[in-house]
Amino acid sequence: MMLRALLVLPALLLAPPAVADKPLAPASVPGTQLVSAERVVELIGALPDIVIIDSRRREEFEKGHIEGAVSLLDTELTRAGLARLAPAPDRPLLFYCNGEHCLRSSNSAVQALAWGYRRVYWFRGGWQEWTDKHLPVAR
């Protein structure tokens, strides 16, 4: 018993404390294409009609976002609201939020798939990955 306690203690000390509490976004969302920050830049260049949706809260969006993105919180996402941004279901959509500990963009992407959008990209790393890579920020 004592031995086990001794073995468990360093494991607890070594583990990053915050990770355990926060929920983790799914590794992938079926039906969407998982992309990295570099791929996002390439998509913006390659697909002029791509709609980038920032699923974070409004104030986070205003502090900085990917150039050309629109703010649309996952809880405020409606079929009509999305249809205003992307009238046709074959319009490419890209969702991102804070990062891998944020479930907003994956929820939005699942919702978009359910509404029939076929070309959905999901930037799982989100804002965290974007700023970590020192990529340009729009305000």
Add this chain to the structure above:
Amino acid sequence: MIPVERLSLRAATVGIVLVSGLLAAALLGFAVYTFKSAAFDAQQKSLTRMVEVATLEVIHHLDKGVFSFGTGLQERPEFRAALERKLAAGEDTVLLAALGDPFVNGFVGAGQLDLVKLRVFDPALAPLGENASAVALPPGLPPALHRLAAGRTGADRLKAVGALWLSPRGPLYSVLLPIGGLRVLGYLEVVVDPVFNFGAVAQMTRMPTSIFAMDGRLLLQSAGAANASGETLSVAYLLRAADGQPAFRLVCLDDVTQLRDDVRRTSVMLLVGIGLLGGLAAMAALVFLNRFLFVPLRGMQTDMERCAGGDLSATVNRRMVREFRAVADAFNRMAAQLAGRIEELRRLSCIDGLTALSNRHHFDIVLALEWSRARRSGKPLSLIMVDVDHFKLYNDHYGHMAGDDCLRAVGRVLACAVRRPTDVVARYGGEEFVILLPDTSPEGARLVAEIILNDLARLRLPHAASPTAAHMTVSTGIVTCPVSDDFRVEMLVAAADQALYQAKHEGRNRIVVAEMDLNGHG
């Protein structure tokens, strides 16, 4: 080279123990020295690593600071507008004014950055303009940064890059940021002097730190670096620029008083402990060897020498280690055998082969002994001389073999006639016997002689050729010595002989007692 026969086992052992001790001491000294230098080496190595980590952390912070400063600058609308006008109309003044904005230059990173230069490049990395600072830098990007930026394509082009580089002014740190968001309009290079930030190394490592340029100039010195007290270990770390050239030399001083004391204490404890243990072990070994080897060996040597000196009854003490015990046992066996052989030889040398009585030689020895004893004690000493009558005739008649048997028979009769252990019966020669009777009066001696004659008469050994009797007879002469100083032992035998002669002359088979006067003359 010492001759081996002059070397004692004790000296050799003590020498070996001493030499081993000296070797062990030398080894211990070497080990302590190695331990000391290893401790300081390890300390220096770990401190160097610490300085390296602190330095890289400072660079990382610097990079982040410069990046956020550059991002803040390029987001200013007037800066964007000036760059766009420059790119569209080639208008320099607006851009230079934007770069030279005293507000921008005056509030660099809230005092965390030592700004040296701001430079603007077009998307192909060709220089467009720079602010009017007093510092002149070589035109164009530092080569290391240029290589890094030019090698980037696609999304990577949008990422800022930074590097430490060497300018004629000294080492500088540059961060190159893309301007214009996702479509790159140009690049902004922010050049800072990193020396100011390296002061943090001293705070992070908690060691007084001096930072030198590669030409030896002292650039920065933290408090205590110049006048460090106590024993210090200096840790030098060479910081290299992006192209591999050394840029800065950081020298940190670590107070190793504690470490030195620890090392000294450990060394002393090691020395004393091992020395004490080794000394005790060596002493125990010597005591053990002395108790179980040297002392018994010396005892064995003494015992053997006593044996060799002739005392064969002396035995070697066998309470020793097994090998020496075997030697002692073998020696004891040898000594015992030798003693037995000598005893046997001595016995044989005293005995007459035919009759098993004492021989003439033994008789002479005993006579001399008893003579002197009689003179000391003053007691009378009697001598009976016995001669077989007509022995030559017996031999001629019966043959020599029968003669020998006859002598043996007479000898047995003589041996039976004496009763006391001190009486000695000896064959004096041919058919002549002699009986020595210490502490015996002439009457006692006569008694013995009569017993002999009677026994022989009773035995009736046939002697057909004897003119005296039909059986074997003897003549006896008795002498008893008087107590006198001028009487000599030869005279005793001569007197007995004389008496015997008289007995023969008077007809044999009789006893004649020599008449001795007080003057010792027969």
